Amino acid sequence: AKNTYKGNNYMFFDAELSKKIERKNEIGFLLRRADYDKELVLYYQPQYNTQDHSLVGMEALLRWIQPEKGFIGPGEFIPIAEESGDIIEIGEWVINRAMDQIKKWNETFSSNLKVSINVSPLQIQKSNFVSWFREKLYEKNVDAQWIDLEITEGSAMAPDSANEEVFASFAQMGVTTSIDDFGTGYASLHYIKKFDFNRLKIAKELIDNIYEDKNAKLIVQAIIMMAKGMGLKTIAEGVEDMKQFQILKMLNCDEIQGYIFGKPVPAEEFEREHLNNKMNKHIS
C-alpha cells in the first residue's frame, strides 16, 4: 500500500513528475512561438510493394529542429500540439508542404507515387476540414489521386456519423485513406466497415513480434485476410529485417514500410535513394 513508502520515495516521484511537466510545458511554449518554415521539415519514408519490390509511395513524417534544443521527435511534440490545439495550424503547414512536394515530384519524376500524410483526429473533426482540403487541392493544382491520408485508429473511428461523412467525402474527392497503427487501438471490427477507407496499416507493435510470438503472427494473418475480404489494401509498418519481410510476403501483405527499405529522410535524399533508382537493390 502507498502509505508504506518512505517520505523519500514520494519526493523522488514528485521530482520525476515535475521534471516531466516542466519539459512538457517548455515544449508547448517553444512550439507556440516556433517559426514553422524555419524549424519544421518533412522527411519521407518509402513504401514498397511486397511482391515486386516496386516503390508505391512515401509517408511524410514531421521533424522539428528547435534552434536551442535541437531535434525533438514527433512522438513527443505531436501529442502536446494536440492538447494545445496547435496541431490544427501545424497540420495545415504539413499539408501545404506535402502538396508542394507532390507537385514537384510529379513534374520532375513523372512518378505515379502517393504521398501519405498523417492527420490528427482533431484536424478531421474540425468542421471545415474537408472543404479547406478541397480548396487546397484546387489552389495548388494537385491531383487528388496522389494523396493518401493516414488517420490513427482511435477517436476518428468512433461510430459517429460526422466521422463517417469525412471518410466518404475524401473517397468522393479521390483521396485515399489509411487507418494507421491498426491493431493497437480500439476500432471495433463490427463498425470498421462503416468507414469508406482504402488501406490498413498494421501496427509496428504487431510486426515486431511476428516471428517470436505465434499469436502476433496469427493476428496479422487474420487482419490481412479480413482486409482482403473487404477489398482493403494492407501495409505493414516498422519492418526491419528479412525474417519479418518473408513472413509478410507469405501472408500476402500488399506493401511494406520500414527500415528494411529505408528510414525517413529529407526530400533530396529520398530522390537520390528511391526515385532515381526505383528498384531497391538490397532486397532480393
Ligand code: C2E
Ligand atoms: P506513424 O504515423 O505511425 O509513423 C510511423 C513511425 O514509425 C515513424 O516514427 C517512423 O519513423 C517509424 N518507423 C518506420 N519504420 C520503422 C522501422 O522499421 N523501425 C522503427 N524503429 N521505426 C520505424 P516518427 O517519424 O517518429 O513519427 C511518430 C509518430 O508521430 C507518427 O507515427 C505519427 O503518429 C506522428 N506524426 C509524424 N508526423 C506527423 C504529422 O505530420 N502529422 C501528425 N498528425 N502526426 C505526425
Ligand code: MG
Ligand atoms: Mg502514419
Ligand code: MG
Ligand atoms: Mg503508424
Ligand code: MG
Ligand atoms: Mg504511430
